[in-house]
Amino acid sequence: MVFWFIINTSGKYTIFLAKLPSKCYFCRTFHSFDNIYMRIDILTVVPELLESPLSHSIVGRAIKKGLVEIHVHNLRRYGKGPRQQVDDYSYGGDAGMVLMIEPVYNMIQELKAEREYDEVIYMSPDGEILNQNIANELSLKGNLILLCGHYKGIDHRIREHLVTREISVGDYVLSGGELPAAILADSIIRLIPGALSDETSALSDSFQDGLVSAPIYTRPAEFNGWKVPDVLLSGNPKLIQKWQDEQAIERTKKLRPKLLEE
Numbered sequence: 292m293v294f295w296f297i298i299n300t301s302g303k304y305t306i307f308l309a310k311l312p313s314k315c316y317f318c319r320t321f322h323s324f325d326n327i328y329m330r331i332d333i334l335t336v337v338p339e340l341l342e343s344p345l346s347h348s349i350v351g352r353a354i355k356k357g358l359v360e361i362h363v364h365n366l367r368r369y370g371k372g373p374r375q376q377v378d379d380y381s382y383g384g385d386a387g388m389v390l391m392i393e394p395v396y397n398m399i400q401e402l403k404a405e406r407e408y409d410e411v412i413y414m415s416p417d418g419e420i421l422n423q424n425i426a427n428e429l430s431l432k433g434n435l436i437l438l439c440g441h442y443k444g445i446d447h448r449i450r451e452h453l454v455t456r457e458i459s460v461g462d463y464v465l466s467g468g469e470l471p472a473a474i475l476a477d478s479i480i481r482l483i484p485g486a487l488s489d490e491t492s493a494l495s496d497s498f499q500d501g502l503v504s505a506p507i508y509t510r511p512a513e514f515n516g517w518k519v520p521d522v523l524l525s526g527n528p529k530l531i532q533k534w535q536d537e538q539a540i541e542r543t544k545k546l547r548p549k550l551l552e553e
């Protein structure tokens with residue numbers, strides 16, 4: 292039996308599904324999971340931004356299977372005063388509001404009192420740029436906190452004293468860390484064994500072997516005179532693999548030449 296709860300009590304959102312038995316990656320039989328593989332806690336002032344990206348598709352299914360729990364916490368729960376203030380003007384008079392220390396500190400303390408965390412990750416435009424290696428590495432962790440900034444950013448002391456790692460989704464500035472946190476969570480969760488229906492497909496994705504992937508096609512074999520390469524219709528696995536390897540190298544040379552230098 293499956294129960295889906297999105298609880299919204301005093302600003303605390305929880306996306307949770309009763310654990311289903313799931314097919315074991317190793318022995319290909321069904322076990323019920325006594326322990327989930329991973330727990331991700333996301334701290335934000337706009338929890339609504341995270342609801343949809345984390346409820347559907349592969350991530351939604353991974354939650355349903357009990358492979359991962361995602362808890363989205365509204366920092367306003369620890370906001371100051373009757374207006375639950377979470378931001379204030381910046382010292383130095385720069386334009387834009389700054390996320391205050393106390394709500395972040397209190398929320399992290401609350402979570403750390405319940406369990407240990409492998410990383411407290413701040414989503415930041417000047418952090419290390421997310422790539423497949425980082426996603427692979429983080430997919431092996433147990434408990435992660437993702438902290439989303441907003442407005443002008445967060446009080447720098449949070450970064451100095453509470454955050455263990457900073458990750459960016461690219462050299463451009465977004466309005467908040469929620470979309471970056473959803474991107475990071477997605478890139479990690481799809482790697483958890485059992486999250487993808489065909490687990491090997493993550494291995495043939497771009498960047499896993501330092502190359503971009505070969506072109507892919509589906510039926511019909513011809514549309515509008517546009518044909519699928521003959522080799523893919525040959526039924527010869529060796530020839531197909533050779534063609535895919537060559538294509539991956541060719542496309543990497545053209546699209547991401549730096550990968551071949553690494």
Ligand code: SAH
Pocket residue numbers: 413414415416417438439440441442443444445458459460461462463464465466467468469471
């Ligand atoms: N003033 C900051 C930008 C703040 S943008 C600066 O100049 O660096 C507001 C928040 O959005 C940030 O605190 C961060 O959490 C998030 N954010 C914006 N762009 C991002 C990116 N490229 N990667 C990750 N997080 C980002």
